[in-house]
Amino acid sequence: MVDVNKHLSERSRRLRQSAFADFFAEAVEMERSGEDIIHLHVGEPDLPTPPHIVEAASKAMDEGYTHYTPPGGILELREAISEKLRRENKIDVDPRREVAVLSGGYNALFCAFQALVDPGDEVIVPEPCLPQYWGDISMAGGTPVPIRLIEDEDFRPDLDDLKRKITSRTKLILINSPQNPTGSILKLKDMKEIADLAETNNLLVLSDEVYEKFIYDGSEHISFASIEGMEDRTLTINSLSKTYAMTGWRVGYVAGESDLIDKIRMISEHAVWCPNSIAQKAAVAALKGPQDCVRRMVDEFKERRDLITLGLNQISGFKCNTPRGAFYAFPNIKRIGLSSTDLAQMILRKAKVAIIPGVAFGESGEGNLRFSFANSKENIMEAMERIKRVLDSSPA
Ligand SMILES: Cc1ncc(COP(=O)(O)O)c(C=O)c1O
Incomplete structure (x- = not known):
């Protein structure tokens, strides 16, 4: 044995x-x-999943769209994503170099941490949080450093705690708004303070925005990369899973600075080569179709x-x-x-x-x-x- x-x-x-x-x-x-x-x-x-998205997938299969695609996703989908980011998120990215499609947000997170975190690096993570963050950071050899969310203030991050936790080993600040599991959303004032800290300490920010559409009471989602000076410092992670009830289709994406996106795409090649071809066609229909x-x-x-x-x-x-x-x-x-x-x-x-x-x-x-x-x-x-x-x- x-x-x-x-x-x-x-x-x-x-x-x-x-x-x-x-x-x-x-x-x-x-x-x-x-x-x-x-x-x-x-x-x-x-x-x-809305019927017009399912139909686009059926059509793709009927037409034999059942083979490998380029790693990082088909250009048609990357273009639809970059149009969406410009229109809805005030993020301006080149679909050829600054966007990559991955197999869901989880895959995007995993590849992003692999691309950014070395053994000994620290990543600041507001906690309680999605447990996959710790596993992904640890598998890259890094250490997740939790910062407190203040329950009495609608679970906003304790920014004094954040300042205290920045060390010479800090590589990255992770933010997740709207947040799992607390349902909190980051206020613009707090985002600006995090942006200042990132700038002063030369840190990158990973912004997990998979719940961006689930916002109530008339508030609007603000993408971290749209904050002045943060475009190149932010890696935006998003996914079609929650917005279009497409969790099983496994389509997510990253947007950010081109060298980083390039590395994330290369890492994903080792894990999966490319996202599912049929789901990519469905994702184009989701992003370009009716949003009601x-x-x-x-x-x-x-x-x-x-x-x-x-x-x-x-x-x-x-x-x-x-x-x-x-x-x-x-x-x-x-x-x-x-x-x-x-x-x-x-x-x-x-x-x-x-x-x-x-x-x-x-x-x-x-x-x-x-x-x-x-x-x-x-x-x-x-x-x-x-x-x-x-x-x-x-x-x-
Ligand atoms: C905060 C957060 N980020 C990312 C994900 C990953 O979602 P998916 O891989 O379906 O895109 C989830 C899933 O629950 C989540 O809660």
């Missing part, structure tokens, strides 16, 4: 199964045994946001900020007196509602739970009722 563990790389040994996967596996198992589970842990729109499907989805999500915030604040021991963006609510549950893992487990097992414990997004997420409101209003209301019933009958 070969003990394969002895052959594993140090890199892969350090990898841990995410708490997401644990909760997902348990919820699926319960469902398989006949339980009626409400899924509020899912990070993707529950609506179908996006507006309708966001209007619907705003109603769900209002419903879940109200419902969560009616549960004794829960205190929930109103999320300004994305599709997550991140209530504080410290008054209940259980860890986020124990409470999430209890809610899954007794109320049959699947959610994610805050600690899965970093230690600073302990004391909160993440609820996704990418589910129907009926299911959200039913989930709130179930949780209330369980917590009222089993006080901690």
Whole structure:
């Protein structure tokens, strides 16, 4: 018998199964045994991909568009992305040199960290955050350095903490607005202060904007690269996953300075060669086609946001900020007196509602739970009722 563990790389040994996967596996198992589970842990729109996008993919297949494409994506798609960035994000990029298409935002993040981070480098990451950031940074040999998000101020980043954490090893500041898991959005004033810090300390900024369309209450998304002086210092990461309910299609992209984009494209060649050809054609249709499907989805999500915030604040021991963006609510549950893992487990097992414990997004997420409101209003209301019933009958 070969003990394969002895052959594993140090890199892969350090990898841990995410708490997401644990909760997902348990919820699926319960469902398989006949339980009626409400899924509020899912990070993707529950609506179908709009039909005109699906049709473009069908057409591509019918026409035999089923082969390799150039690494970094077809020019037609890179042009559609650069037009979109100019029109909506005030970012001016050359589609030939300053945009690359990758297999989703996750692939874009992975390749970006591979291109930028050396062993010993530090990357500043507002936390709680998407756990993939830490794994990607660590796999590149770097160290993620968390900075605090201030819950009482709508989870805005603690910029004094950020200043304190900048060292001679800092390479990059990561920002994510709208943010997963807190639903916060960065204010222009804070962005400008981060821009000043990046400039003074000669740092790059990686701006993850995959939730850009999910903004409520009349605010507007501001792309970090559109801030004066930040165009060349910012690597923008975006994806079609959330905007067009296209998570399974795996189309994401990076935009930024041409030498960096070139390296990211080369790294992606080693991982996947090119993004899926059919999905690229669908992505062109998504970006160039009618956008009312996006507006309708966001209007619907705003109603769900209002419903879940109200419902969560009616549960004794829960205190929930109103999320300004994305599709997550991140209530504080410290008054209940259980860890986020124990409470999430209890809610899954007794109320049959699947959610994610805050600690899965970093230690600073302990004391909160993440609820996704990418589910129907009926299911959200039913989930709130179930949780209330369980917590009222089993006080901690
Ligand atoms: C903050 C954030 N960035 C990036 C991604 C990656 O999304 P995708 O790979 O589907 O584009 C996600 C997915 O949940 C996310 O929450």
